[in-house]
Each structure stands twice: as structure tokens, then as C-alpha cells.
Amino acid sequence: MKARLTYGWSVLTTPAAPAPAVGGLRRRRLAGLALLAAFLVAACLASIAVGAKAIPLEGVWHALFTPTGTEDDIVVRSLRMPRTLLGALAGGALGLAGALIQGHTRNPLADPGLLGVNNGAAFFVVIGIYAFGVTNLYGYVWFAFAGALVASVAVFVLGSVGRGGPTPVTLALAGAAVSALLAALTSAVVLIDVQTLDAYRFWAVGSLAGREVEIAGQVQWFLLAGALIGLASAPALNALSLGDDVARSLGHSVRRTRTMGVVAITLLAGSATAACGPIAFVGLVVPHIVRSFTGPDYRWLLPASALAGSTLLLAADVIGRVVVRPGELQVGIVLALIGGPFFVWLVRRRKMVAI
Amino acid sequence: MAVLEKTPQRVPGRPALRTRGVSLVWRPRYVLVLTIGIAVLVLGMAANIGRGEYPISIPDVLAVLMGGGDSGQQFIILELRLPRSLTGALVGGALAVAGAITQSIARNPLASPDMIGLTTGASAAAVFVIVLGGGFGTVGGFLASAGLPMAALVGGLTTAFLIYGLAWRRGVQGFRLVLVGIGLQAMLMAIVHWLLVVAEVFEAARAYVWLNGSLNARGWEHVVPVSVALALLLPAAFLLAHVLGALQYGDDTARGLGVPVNRARSLLLLVAVGLASVATASAGPIAFVALVAPQIAQRLVGGARPPIGMSLVVGAALTVISDVVARTAFGATELPVGIVTAVLGAPYLLYLLARYGREARA
Numbered sequence: 173m174k175a176r177l178t179y180g181w182s183v184l185t186t187p188a189a190p191a192p193a194v195g196g197l198r199r200r201r202l203a204g205l206a207l208l209a210a211f212l213v214a215a216c217l218a219s220i221a222v223g224a225k226a227i228p229l230e231g232v233w234h235a236l237f238t239p240t241g242t243e244d245d246i247v248v249r250s251l252r253m254p255r256t257l258l259g260a261l262a263g264g265a266l267g268l269a270g271a272l273i274q275g276h277t278r279n280p281l282a283d284p285g286l287l288g289v290n291n292g293a294a295f296f297v298v299i300g301i302y303a304f305g306v307t308n309l310y311g312y313v314w315f316a317f318a319g320a321l322v323a324s325v326a327v328f329v330l331g332s333v334g335r336g337g338p339t340p341v342t343l344a345l346a347g348a349a350v351s352a353l354l355a356a357l358t359s360a361v362v363l364i365d366v367q368t369l370d371a372y373r374f375w376a377v378g379s380l381a382g383r384e385v386e387i388a389g390q391v392q393w394f395l396l397a398g399a400l401i402g403l404a405s406a407p408a409l410n411a412l413s414l415g416d417d418v419a420r421s422l423g424h425s426v427r428r429t430r431t432m433g434v435v436a437i438t439l440l441a442g443s444a445t446a447a448c449g450p451i452a453f454v455g456l457v458v459p460h461i462v463r464s465f466t467g468p469d470y471r472w473l474l475p476a477s478a479l480a481g482s483t484l485l486l487a488a489d490v491i492g493r494v495v496v497r498p499g500e501l502q503v504g505i506v507l508a509l510i511g512g513p514f515f516v517w518l519v520r521r522r523k524m525v526a527i
Numbered sequence: 528m529a530v531l532e533k534t535p536q537r538v539p540g541r542p543a544l545r546t547r548g549v550s551l552v553w554r555p556r557y558v559l560v561l562t563i564g565i566a567v568l569v570l571g572m573a574a575n576i577g578r579g580e581y582p583i584s585i586p587d588v589l590a591v592l593m594g595g596g597d598s599g600q601q602f603i604i605l606e607l608r609l610p611r612s613l614t615g616a617l618v619g620g621a622l623a624v625a626g627a628i629t630q631s632i633a634r635n636p637l638a639s640p641d642m643i644g645l646t647t648g649a650s651a652a653a654v655f656v657i658v659l660g661g662g663f664g665t666v667g668g669f670l671a672s673a674g675l676p677m678a679a680l681v682g683g684l685t686t687a688f689l690i691y692g693l694a695w696r697r698g699v700q701g702f703r704l705v706l707v708g709i710g711l712q713a714m715l716m717a718i719v720h721w722l723l724v725v726a727e728v729f730e731a732a733r734a735y736v737w738l739n740g741s742l743n744a745r746g747w748e749h750v751v752p753v754s755v756a757l758a759l760l761l762p763a764a765f766l767l768a769h770v771l772g773a774l775q776y777g778d779d780t781a782r783g784l785g786v787p788v789n790r791a792r793s794l795l796l797l798v799a800v801g802l803a804s805v806a807t808a809s810a811g812p813i814a815f816v817a818l819v820a821p822q823i824a825q826r827l828v829g830g831a832r833p834p835i836g837m838s839l840v841v842g843a844a845l846t847v848i849s850d851v852v853a854r855t856a857f858g859a860t861e862l863p864v865g866i867v868t869a870v871l872g873a874p875y876l877l878y879l880l881a882r883y884g885r886e887a888r889a
Contacts, residue, residue: 180679233579280702281637281709333881342880343823344637349880352815356869359739360862368734370728443810460706502724508717515710516693519703 186469191410192323196265200237201472203282204465206473208479212260220248220258222490224498240250254385259489260482262380263454265395269440270455271473273463275409276345276433282455286347287434288448291354292323293357294444298361309382312375313390313446320442326350335474336523337417338430378451378504380489390441398439399478401455404431404472413468451504454481464518484511531535556839560827564840571847572616576608614745615850615864616843617753618806620815623842624764625803627824628795631771634700639818640803646812647715648686649804650738653811654719657734658726675737676749676808683804684788686711691796701777701792740813740865742850749809756805760798761839765793775832778886786795814865815844819872823863826879837879845872 216512221467222369227244235248269284270516277286285291300306308313331346332338362369408429411419444451458480459473466472485503488510492501531864544551553718560844573588583591583600590596591604626639633643640646656678668676694707719738722732770791820842821833828837849867856862 175756195633217644279635279637281635305863315796330880341636346877348637348818350867352818352875356739356866356873358815359735360866363732363735363739363859363863363866365727366732369732373720373723377724452716455715456709488677497536505717507592508713511712512710512717515713516683516707519706520693520696 197467198229200208200407201466201476204462205246205479206482207474208476212479212483212486215412215483215490216256218261218490219259219486220252223252223493224500225248233251250384254388255383255489256486257385258347258383258388258447259380259486261392261395262477263452263482263485265398265440265444265481266451267452267458267462267477267479268402268474269437269444270398270457270481271459271470271477272405272409272433272437272440273313274459275413275470275473276415276430277339277438279344280460281343282347283452283458284353284437285450285452285455286344287437287441288323288327288347288350288354289320289438289441289445291351291358292319292321292326293370293445294319294363294450295319295354295358295361296322296371296378298358299366301371302361307371309387310390316446316449317391317442318396320445321438323350323436324442326459328431333428337427338434339393343430348397375449377502378449378507380448380485380503381502383447384508387447390397394439394443398443401432401438402436403474405429406413406474409470409474413470438455449504451485451507452510453504453507454485457511458484460515462519466484529855532877536550540880544838557834561837561840564837567780568616568840568844568847571844571851572612574852575612575847575851576604578851579603579608583642585639603758610747610750611742611745612847612850613751614741614753614809615664615846617757618810619820619846619868620741620758620839620843621753621802622804622813622817623820623824623838623845624761625799625806625834627772627821628764628799628837628844629817630821631832632774633705634775635701635705636822637727637818638701638705638708639821640799641812641814641817642712643705643804644710644712644715645683645687645708645803645815646807647712647719649683650721651718651722651809652682652811653737654734655682657737658730672887676752679811680804680808683807684800686715687796687800687804692795700814701762701774704796732766737811738810738862739863740868741809742846742853743865744757745810745862750807753809760801763794764798764802764835766789767798770795771832811863811865812844813868814847815869815872816840819868819876822876823872823879873886 212413220236221229222226225244225247227235227247231244232248234242235245239245239249265282270282273282273284273286274280276282279286293316294317297306297312299313301313304311327343327347327350328338330350331343362372401522408419408462410423411422411424412426412429414422419426419429458477462473462476462480466476484507488506489503491510492503492506495501495506541554544553552882570585570651573585573592576588577583577585581603583604587600588604589595591600592609601666625645629640629645630636630641632638653675656675690704690708691710693711694704696703714724723734723866724883726734737740770781770786772787773784774788774792776784778788806813821838824831824841827841828834845868846864849871850864852871853862853867
């Protein structure tokens, strides 16, 4: 191959990037992934072991492996395990969706909410409460999911109607416009009816509390489909990050890749929002953290973002259960209060990898 | 269009005005669009002033504003209705100019002041006062209502300086500033959400009205601070506007063109922060004006970045017209104006995106 290229094309034979640096990068990426996986396991264990009711470690062990139906067993198996599972799934989905949306819009400010997912879900939930009298978590799930779907389809269609098709700028602006519109409509309904506000404000903080195993079951297939589509789009996303024109000249269909990306983001973020309410910040901050050791290669960035998202969400949830005992702080609030300063520190300390 | 702006030599039909350090080019489209925008703004204000329990026709309103009319109309217009419309126009204009500046500095159409935390600090402080201020009986309640704009102003300015200080590392990059801003913004939003959850539901509703931005019961005392801020900061914005053009090409190029990048950017940010904070203190964080008005202005005028003068007019007109709708659309129930600015502004931005899809690829 090399010999054939050399024939008549001597420029190509000049030595390429130094190999040792590539090896170092790979080692760093593998080490980072291993570390993330270890953190995730630790977070899962903490999420099962820590809670409002103090259960000794041997009690947790007993509940996990030889349950006999004691009170501790029931707390662990029917409350904490579903909650941990849901936290891991939702966090992973949000992290992955965040990396995807930042890649597709090439905008470091983008988070999965940019496609209108959060605001669409919120609007439909408010309609559900106001018009249909829905006030339980199971009922919210389908309203929220439908809202997320409708909003992001609208954003994608509206962002694609211009002559250039769906470009990063039109997608971002269409997303901002649709989100603002839906947020305004949500506010209007909530301001007309105080009872709706009373139910809505508890959904709107984003929480894992009180979610039983059925809620994860309601959204699991959408999550799985979204994750597969998203991960499969990594090579094409790498090409897209060189710019639409370059990607096209490399033989990628920009429109198809973007459509796939939007479908994946909608499924992932829509499911997570439907199950837990709007959780900001995971999708925004995780890709920035992860990019600092994976670099911009989406084949590494996407899976690492999913792992980091799960870890972050679970860790925040555990902290929220501990800080204001015997009550608990909603995970959405904890995430922002801890994630915010951490993010600022990260921005100051490292040279951020620009998109 | 873009080519014409980049070429320094004289272009036929585009006479240039040059004095020391400042040059202007006669651009017919800008002047035409600006004139139409101002006309729309004036008509919108007249319509807003005319609407109400005692309707006054638009010609009568204009007559009173010119100094005519009978004393009853003069009282209703000058004392009751004009301050509200003026507050709306000034606040909308101030937010739009702040948005035009931050969007240009960050070179990112999403980087409006509310996105990067400048108005969220004001929101958190105000909601804090609304939710926790009610707990201290009538005296505390009175202090809370009198101190609300003050709390918002202090909250907004504190946040802005915090963002700037945290983003400073041998100078401030637009990118780092925006990232620090969204970090703080997320924290402050979490505090707002937490306050809304722990509050009594009626206090939460009051806070919600404020959070959406409202022009309800705004008098001359609300007009004064915004007009002072605009009078001081707007000339500064216009004087520094040419720097924004250079910053558009990136820091290195701007430095090469002789722009003192760090100092210019600090001054511009100071202007944006001042405008956004005072506007938010007066009327709450009216949603979406700061994001959408500069983008609409840019697409109406053409060009590579949001134009400051046109943004001012678009922001003012959008807010005033939204206020007309907010006051009349649902009969007796008056909506916060911030709901309507989003409902009116969003479709229009979408329409412009579809229509000028090619230009949006900036």
C-alpha cells in the first residue's frame, strides 16, 4: 500500500504523526475508562448501601444475596435497587445524549435539552396535570415521553427547512426557539392554575425518589435503542466534526447522520426525562469532563460519557440522601450545586478541548 | 454584502464617513429597516398606551405625547400608562443590546445573558426575597417588596463579577467565560428550583410571575434606573462596537488589527452586565428577548454579527408589542410579558431561520 502511494506521490511518504504519542493517548483513554468503570461500581454500591434508613453492610449483603424478606431486605430490594438501576440508566442516557448533541451542533453550550426535550416533556406533563388530572409518576412518564418526542421532531424539522438542511447553527437556534416557546406555554398554564403549579414544581426539579422498578421498565427499550443508534454513529460523527463539507467529501451522508443523531438523542434524553423529570447539567458537563482524557474522538467519547453520566447521577443522588437527613435533596438540585463548582474548577484548571 | 464590508476602498453608492478612528458606511438597507423598526416601536407603544379600561385611540395618544389632549387623557397617559410602556421598551432594548454584545463576544448565538448566568443571579436573589422575605410578618414583607429590585440588581452584578473573576486567567477568553457562566447558571437555577419546592404554593406562584418577567404596575420609578443605565452605557456600546467586528475574527487576528483585546472585552462585558442587570431588576428576566432580538436584527439587516442599534429597536418593539398581547389576550387575566415575548419571538425567529437558511450558516 505504502509502496503504491509512493509511486509518483512522494509527499505522502513523509513520516506521519509520531507513534509513541498515539500509544500514550490510547493508554490514557483505557486507564480513564477503567477508572470510570470502577467509580461506577462504587457509586452503585454506595447507592444501595446508603439511605434514610441506616442498614449495616452485612444487612445489605444479606439483602442482595440471601434475601429472606426482612424489613432491610425489602428496603434494599424494592426501593434502593430499582432506584440505583434507574439512576444508572438515566445518567448514562443523559451523558451519551449530551456528547451526541454537542457533536451534532458543534456547540459546547448544547445539552440534550437543546432539542426541546425537557421543555416538551414539561409542557405535556403540565397538560396532563391540568387537563387530564394525572398526578402520579407512572402517568407522567408517557406524557413526558410524548412531549419530548414531539418537541425534538419539531426542532429537527424546523432546523432543517432552510436551504442548507440541518446545520449546527440552525439546529441550535431552532432548539432555543422551540424550547422558549414551550417553556412560555408551560408557564402560562401553571400561572392560570395554582394546583397544577403545586404538582408540577415537584416534577420539575428532577428526582429519582419514589421511582419503582416499573418506571425503568416503561422506558428501557427506548433507552436501549437510543444507545445503540448513538454509539453506532460515532465514526460518522468524527467525520462531521471536521465540518459538513469535509464530511460530505469523505462520503458521509450529513443529513442521514444528523437524523440518526437526533433520533438517538430524543430516545435517550426523552426516556431519562420521562423517568426522572428534567435533570440538567449531566448532559452538559459530562462530555467536557470526559473530553479531557479521551480527546475529541467520538468512538471513545461516547461510551466514556455514558459511564461518567451514570456515575455522576448516582453519586449526586447518594449525596442528596445524606446531606439533609432525614429529608433528601432532589438529585437535580444536588447535581447543579456540586457539578457547578466542579465544572468551573475544571474550566479554570485545564485547557478545555474546543469543539 | 459581506464582501462589501470587508473591502476598505470606496464603493460606488456607499459613501463613507470617516473621522479619526471611526468610520461609517451608508447602508440603505440598514437605514430603511431601522426606520421601519422605529415606526413599529412607536405604533406599538401608542397601541399599548391606548389599550385598557378607558380606551384611547392611537391618534389621541400621539396627540397627548406631543403635548395636546385634555387633562383627563393627559393624567391617564402620562401618569399611569406611559411609564409601563416606556419601562417595557427600555428594558427590552437594554436586554437586546446586552444580548448582541455577549453573542458577539462569545461568537455564539446561544450566549445570551440569561444563558450564561447574568440574569439568573438576579432571579435567585429575587426569588430568595419573595420566598423567604414573606416569613417575617408585615414589616419583612414590606421590606421585601421595596427591596426586590435592589436584591435583583445586587444578585445580578455579584454573579457577573463572580463569573468574570472565575473566568480570568491571564485575560478572559469568550469560550471560557461562557463555560464558567453556564456552570454558575446551573447552580443558581438549582437554588431557584429548590426555593420553589420549599415555598408555600402561593409564594411559589408569586415567584413564578416574577421569574417570567412582568411589566405589571410599573411606574416612573422603574423608568428612571433603566433610562440612566441606557444613557450611560449605550454610547459606550456604540463606541466599542467596531471592536466587536474585529473580535469576530478571533483574538489573534483582532490583536493583529491593533485591538487591545482584553481591555476592550472587559469594557464590553461591563456594558452588557450593567444593561442586563438593571433591566432584570426593573422587570424580571423577560425571557428570550436577549437571545432572539439580536438574531432577528442580524437577519433583517444582514451582516456577520448582531448590529447594536437595530437590536435595541427590535428588543424594544418586541417587548412592547408582547405587552399589548399580554394585557389583552386573556381578558381580565394578565399574563407576564415574558411568556408572550417567547410566544411571539420564537415563531418569528423560526420563520427567519427558514427564510434565510443560507445566511444562518455563519
